[in-house]
Amino acid sequence: MADDWAGFGADLHLELRGQGLRAGLMDALREAVRTGRLAPGARLPSSRTLAADLGIARNTVADAYAELVAEGWLTARQGSGTRVARRAAPRRSGAPSPTTPRTGRFRQRPAYSLVAGTPDLASFPRAEWLKAARRALTAAPYEAFGYGDPYGRIELRTALADYLARARGVYAEPGRIVICSGFVHGLTLLGTVLRQRKVRDVAVEAYGYAVHRERLGDTGLRLPALPFDTLGSRTGELAAMKDVGAVLLTPAHQFPMGVALHPDRRAEIVDWARRSGGLVLEDDYDGEFRYDRQPIGALQGLDPDRVVYLGTASKALAPGLRIGWLVLPQALADEVVAAKGPVDWATSTLDQLTLAEFLVSGAYDRHVRGMRLRYRRRRDQLVEALAERAPGITVSGIVAGMHAVLELPPGTETSVLQAAAWQGLLIEGLSQYRHPATPPTRDALVVGYGTPPDSAWSGTLDALCRVLP
Incomplete structure (x- = not known):
């Protein structure tokens, strides 16, 4: 019963290095904050809990906390415990920018997406x-x-x-x-x-x-x-x-x-x-x-x-x-x-x-019927918008599913994809799905009209129409 209190509080993994327990603990905490492993505002274990976890004296932990508070790494308030100071989070070493996709196709995160193969995630029941x-x-x-x-x-x-x-x-x-x-x-x-x-x-x-x-x-x-x-x-x-x-x-x-x-x-x-x-x-x-x-x-x-x-x-x-x-x-x-x-x-x-x-x-049947109506409405709106704003584009593959194929003039697929990237529109060309042994014979876009949430559908459709030849 005497050690029951040691089971309370958040776990925190720290490796104490160097000479002296207090100095080693302070270095470990600074490193955890510096690398982002301890995020701004994160609550630290109580001095009693951390001391029990690390097998060191409670006064050692309390002294380390107090000094890091004085240095500005931590904050301590009555009733709120000890927390990481709220300041700009450092960039994690080697991590990609959150606004830069790994593909490098966009300078910023795409504003719109028509990638095929993904449902409207906002409609998950x-x-x-x-x-x-x-x-x-x-x-x-x-x-x-x-x-x-x-x-x-x-x-x-x-x-x-x-x-x-x-x-x-x-x-x-x-x-x-x-x-x-x-x-x-x-x-x-x-x-x-x-x-x-x-x-x-x-x-x-x-x-x-x-x-x-x-x-x-x-x-x-x-x-x-x-x-x-x-x-x-x-x-x-x-x-x-x-x-x-x-x-x-x-x-x-x-x-x-x-x-x-x-x-x-x-x-x-x-x-x-x-x-x-x-x-x-x-x-x-x-x-x-x-x-x-x-x-x-x-x-x-x-x-x-x-x-x-x-x-x-x-x-x-x-x-x-x-x-x-x-x-x-x-x-x-x-x-x-x-x-x-x-x-x-x-x-x-x-x-x-x-x-x-x-x-x-x-519930599965009800959800599928509801999504079938939703995707059909999306498909019809896509076809209507293309007929009005890009009448030279032929649409196919739309009797079922959540995507359509938009035929492009020969030799224009690459330029249309580049224009889409500048519009912040994530979309894929037919060539991205072609088997390496299949000769290129068509230029087309594969449009996943099921992907955008309802709130983004109108803007996504506008962005698509703007990039079509």
Whole structure:
């Protein structure tokens, strides 16, 4: 009982160097303030607590505090404790300026963003998510707070199996679902398993995310490009790619081109997988958002033993949740879990339980329907603004999703991107998504109209129209 007081107060790591405890403590505190590790206004532990933590006399700490107060490093007031003096925070060594992006494209932080692939983060359903989290936490069994099942929580896998079957036409059983920490994590696991299966090549679409190619390449796979035309990826050319053991596709809404894979090619890709023993990796990144067409079901429903379905909460909710899922053939599920490890080191159990509750309660469906209306309204406003202020620009890929492709006159993509940077507009050109082996044939912008919050949408649209030729 005599030492109970030592458990109170904030922890503070200090390394005392040099001769003399008081001088060493003062030097350590000055260094912590100078480097920004102790921020202006930060409250320090009481002299009694810090003395107990460091194993030194309380008077030594009190004397050090008093001298640093006299020097202006600290302040001390009755009832407020000892704090770091409020003055200009020093710049941390080696840290980038907060107003300068790491890319160096902008002299200041972009005022507007139309980067594709990100939802309107301001619309995250905080209140409903909090309600679901409370219900999930109340109902969670005690074992949920241990190291997780590498397959993922059974509550979430069961809820996903029901939702994906109903909303996306996926053949999904809880035992075939593996929860992962987002799409890239799932793709990396699949790449690892494919290499273990002696697969050498995975075909990828001519246009797509470079980071997806990079992660697959990091596992040792080669990534030949599958050509693209107005009907989507030319799946018939897989027959001539002898070393290809799998193909990564976005069949419902090709990213970034926005084309749905033609029905004949959907059948063709499944036939290829059956004949060759290959796998189709289906990225269903925005399957919930469609506007001017009937929903296109997942390719996985055509052959659950040859198609791996990859989904994520990143587009419908927020990428910060870091929750994705793989619906796999059973044998492959076991191999993916073996690659993942004996426990789930990546995905928060409580977030999994909350998402399961969010799905089961119907809150997920309500949120998706609301965002579908919001994004459709954004899309219509984009098309109307371009028709009025940039009538020479053709817009495509807008029947679904959260982005559009704006065709530019040949040779103008670079100059338009430069003009956008000067306007404080963050936007990407089509060339940034092109596979290195794909010849440049088009100049275009990829416009993510889901990204800006409502408060910035009008200004962002104006900035876009100002930079278009």
